[in-house]
Amino acid sequence: xxxxVNQGAWLLVLPVLLIVAFSAIVPLMTVVNYxxxxxxxxxxxxxxxxxxxxxxxxPSTDLGGRFFDALWRNLLFSFxxxxxxxxxxxxxxxxxxxxxxxxxxxxVVLALPLLIPWNVVxxxxxIFAREDIGLLGWVVNHLGIPYNYTADPLSAWVTIxxxxxxxxxxxxxxxxxxxxxxxxxxxxxxxxxxxxxxxxIFRNIQLPKMRRVLLIAVLLRFxxxxxxxxxxxxxxxxxxxxxxxxxxxxxxxxxxxxxxLGKAAALSIVYNLIILAVCWVFYTVMTRMDSGRS
Amino acid sequence: MLRARIVLGLYIGFLLLPIYWLVxxxxxxxxxxxxxxxxxxxTLTFENYTKIFTDPSWYSGYINSLQYVALNTVLSIALALPxxxxxxxxxxxxxxxxxxxxxxxxxxxxxxxxLPFFNLYSAIGLFDTPFAVALAHCLFNVPLxxxxxEGFMSGVPREIDxxxxxxxxxxxxxxxxxxxxxxxxxxxxxAFFCFMFSWVExxxxxxxxxxxxxxxxxxxxxTVSAAGMDWGLLAAAGVLTIVPGAxxxxxxxNYIAKGFALGRV
Numbered sequence: 001x002x003x004x005v006n007q008g009a010w011l012l013v014l015p016v017l018l019i020v021a022f023s024a025i026v027p028l029m030t031v032v033n034y035x036x037x038x039x040x041x042x043x044x045x046x047x048x049x050x051x052x053x054x055x056x057x058x059p060s061t062d063l064g065g066r067f068f069d070a071l072w073r074n075l076l077f078s079f080x081x082x083x084x085x086x087x088x089x090x091x092x093x094x095x096x097x098x099x100x101x102x103x104x105x106x107x108v109v110l111a112l113p114l115l116i117p118w119n120v121v122x123x124x125x126x127i128f129a130r131e132d133i134g135l136l137g138w139v140v141n142h143l144g145i146p147y148n149y150t151a152d153p154l155s156a157w158v159t160i161x162x163x164x165x166x167x168x169x170x171x172x173x174x175x176x177x178x179x180x181x182x183x184x185x186x187x188x189x190x191x192x193x194x195x196x197x198x199x200x201i202f203r204n205i206q207l208p209k210m211r212r213v214l215l216i217a218v219l220l221r222f223x224x225x226x227x228x229x230x231x232x233x234x235x236x237x238x239x240x241x242x243x244x245x246x247x248x249x250x251x252x253x254x255x256x257x258x259x260x261l262g263k264a265a266a267l268s269i270v271y272n273l274i275i276l277a278v279c280w281v282f283y284t285v286m287t288r289m290d291s292g293r294s
Numbered sequence: 295m296l297r298a299r300i301v302l303g304l305y306i307g308f309l310l311l312p313i314y315w316l317v318x319x320x321x322x323x324x325x326x327x328x329x330x331x332x333x334x335x336x337t338l339t340f341e342n343y344t345k346i347f348t349d350p351s352w353y354s355g356y357i358n359s360l361q362y363v364a365l366n367t368v369l370s371i372a373l374a375l376p377x378x379x380x381x382x383x384x385x386x387x388x389x390x391x392x393x394x395x396x397x398x399x400x401x402x403x404x405x406x407x408x409l410p411f412f413n414l415y416s417a418i419g420l421f422d423t424p425f426a427v428a429l430a431h432c433l434f435n436v437p438l439x440x441x442x443x444e445g446f447m448s449g450v451p452r453e454i455d456x457x458x459x460x461x462x463x464x465x466x467x468x469x470x471x472x473x474x475x476x477x478x479x480x481x482x483x484x485a486f487f488c489f490m491f492s493w494v495e496x497x498x499x500x501x502x503x504x505x506x507x508x509x510x511x512x513x514x515x516x517t518v519s520a521a522g523m524d525w526g527l528l529a530a531a532g533v534l535t536i537v538p539g540a541x542x543x544x545x546x547x548n549y550i551a552k553g554f555a556l557g558r559v
Contacts, residue, residue, distance in 0.1 A: 007387060009380035016377040016396070016436055023433040024399050027410030092305050095298035104547045108540075109306055112313070115539025117494045117511045120532045127319065128312040133525065135315050138331050166312065169305075227403035230496050248405035255409045256501075268406040279398045287390075 028272075035265035052266035063263055067270075069242065070250040077161070077246060078225040084165050085221055086214070089172025094206070096177050110170040122234025125163040129235075149236060153243035156236045160244055163231060168224070172217045179213040180206060212289060219282045223275065247271055313536070320529035327525045342530035355510030356534065358424065359493065362507070365428035367488040370435040371443075371481060375474065378443035383452065396437040407433065408501045415502055426502040427509070431492045438491065439484045446480025447473075479549055486546045493539060510535060 038048040058064040092110075097103050113121070129149055131137040140147040149159040183205060191201050229248035232238070238245035238253070245253075251271065255264035319327060320342055321335040346352040380386070381393060411430050412421070420426040454476070458468045474481070500512040514531050 003383060003385045005386065006384040009384035009386045009389075012376040012380035013386075013392065015373045016440060017392070019373055019429075019432050020396060020399055020436055023407075023411075023430060024402065027407050027414055030410040030413060031406065088305075091301055095302040095305075097302075106302070106306070108543050108547050109309060111543045112536070112540060113309060115490055115493065115536070115543060117496060117535050119496045119511045119514065120535050123514065123528065123532050124312045124316050127525070127529065128315050133319075133327055133331065135311070135331070135333075166309065170309070223401045227401075227405065229403075229405050248403055251403075251405045252408065252497075255405075261409070264409065271403060272406055275401055275403065276398055279401050280394070283394050283397065 031265045031268050033265075034261045035269055036262075038262050048262060052262045053270070056263070056266050056270060066250065067247075067267060070245055070247045073244075074226060074228075074246040077228070078222055080161050081164055081168075081225040082218060082221055084161070085169045085172050086218065088165065089169050089217065090176050090210070090214075092169065092173040093176035093180055093210075094202070096173070107174070110173060113167050113170055116167075118230035119234050121163065121167050122231045125159060125166070125231075126235045129159045151240055153240055156240060156244050159235060160232045163235065164225065164228070167231065168221060172221065175213040175217045176210050179210040183209050212286075215282070215286060215289070219279075222278065226275065226278075316529050316532050319525060320533045322526055324524060324526050339526075342526045343534075345527060346530055346534060352513065352531070355508055355513035358503070358507045359499075359509040359511070360538070362424040362427040362431070362499070362509070363489055363492045365424055366431045366435055366492045367485050369428060370432060370439045370488045371484055373432075374436055374439035374443055374484070375481075376469070378440045378447055379469065379473070381440065381444045382447035383455065393440075396440055400434045400437045400441075402433065404434075404495065404497045408497055411498060412501050421502060422504045422506050424507050427499045427507070428492075430498045430502055431495060435488045435491055439488055442484045442487060443477065443480055446477045446483070450476050482546055483549050486542060486549070489542055490539070 035052055036048055036050070038051070052063075055061045055063045056067055059068045096106055116124070128134045129137045129147075131141045131148055137147060137149075146152070147155045147158075149155045187205050188201070191205060196204070227248050228246055229252065232244050232246065233249055233252075236244045238249045247267075251264060251267055254260045254267060318334060321338055321340070322332070323337055323339050323341070326332060326335065326337055381389065407430070411426075415421045415426040415430070420429070450473070454472070455468070458472055463472070496509070496511045499509045503509065503512070510531065514528060514535075
């Protein structure tokens with residue numbers, strides 16, 4: 001790639017820079033500002049230095065304990081999501097038809113959950129999993145398995161994980177499918193002539209071609225599950241107890257529920273930094289893969 | 295082949311069952327819903343839908359949502375086009391860092407921004423207007439649009455630009471008349487994803503609106519808590535939020551695979 005150097009290109013980037021700076025930097029400055037102050041109401045603020053951060057990062061305090069609980073819960077959730085959605089997404093992508101009218105039909109059906117507003121996704125599962133009027137909850141309970149997502153933490157987790165699998169596996173599947181489409185037929189023919197097994201084809205032809213899209217799928221699924229808010233909030237409201245209170249839910253409770261601005265702001269900053277760090281790792285790996293390829 | 299069909303069949307069944315249940319419920323009367331589980335509506339009713347289409351407090355929610363989604367899509371693409379061109383054609387000081395910073399905003403948790411956005415848009419007097427939500431959604435949609443468009447633009451050979459400049463086209467003229475039509479399918483894909491992410495987001499949209507421009511998704515949550523549980527109405531409203539998305543997918547179905555193929559979503 002021999003792109004010419006042209007500093008004038010900054011002019012073309014400027015509008016984007018301004019709008020994103022307006023919606024990202026200005027609010028973040030407000031957050032930083034709140035995070036080092038304390039207030040007793042009446043818009044009077046006092047300098048608090050790094051007090052909130054110390055409290056937040058110390059698991060023995062109230063705030064810190066709450067934050068680390070939500071964080072571990074959230075990481076466990078993200079891990080489960082990746083462990084289920086990535087293999088399932090690959091399996092679905094490998095099963096998709098390659099030509100004919102069924103391709104378009106399958107694509108449309110698969111994309112459907114992605115286009116449903118997130119709170120409606122929550123509503124759908126809230127109804128579907130209820131033991132009295134929901135098909136899933138009713139069937140499971142009539143099979144003799146006690147299942148009630150409003151009272152039992154395990155049921156709540158099962159509901160939320162199943163909901164996320166329902167909601168987002170299609171994204172992984174569509175990404176993998178796109179990666180598979182870029183494999184020329186000649187590869188498969190050569191493999192058939194060599195008498196390669198189904199597994200060998202997957203391992204040596206399909207998986208390497210999907211590597212890049214899989215990386216993106218893992219990144220997107222990790223990020224979105226790490227900042228999940230609306231869907232579990234609609235279904236369980238973070239409960240029963242705190243068993244499904246993820247970091248975003250906790251943050252909104254702190255900020256908009258209790259108006260604990262300092263604590264919420266410090267939490268926001270730490271939360272953002274974690275995400276930025278993960279993002280940077282992925283970006284570095286991805287650019288390295290790109291330059292290794294060309 | 296048979297195994298593939300079974301896997302796909304089961305998965306599609308899993309996807310469609312909860313949606314079927316919602317549709318099923320939206321066509322029932324409330325007394326049927328609470329009286330017990332029925333697999334299809336025994337007393338078919340369209341009353342829930344009629345209510346939504348005749349009551350302004352319901353249907354205005356759809357209009358509000360579509361308003362800010364459309365505004366955001368247009369805004370995101372208009373801003374992202376020149377930027378994506380710059381990233382795909384030139385190197386400049388800080389380009390890689392800028393690109394990373396833009397992308398990192400796509401990953402920023404909306405929960406972090408809810409409160410500061412509320413303060414910011416109240417301060418500049420845009421609170422409770424479609425502009426507030428449209429601008430707020432630019433936070434993640436503009437970087438996304440730049441990312442997708444950059445991929446499509448890099449696929450257009452650079453010789454085309456050079457020939458056009460030699461023929462005496464100025465940049466604005468070239469960009470609008472020649473280059474933009476060349477990436478039309480890319481713009482289609484971008485519009486689809488901008489629409490999608492703006493349409494499904496609720497946290498910011500709800501925080502930045504109160505009365506006049508309440509999005510449909512928020513109308514749903516409020517009405518439920520206020521009127522007890524009107525399950526049929528809730529289900530009908532849910533079904534209607536699926537419709538615009540389904541229409542959009544149907545129109546761009548041939549481009550979606552292409553957009554995903556770039557690995558840029």
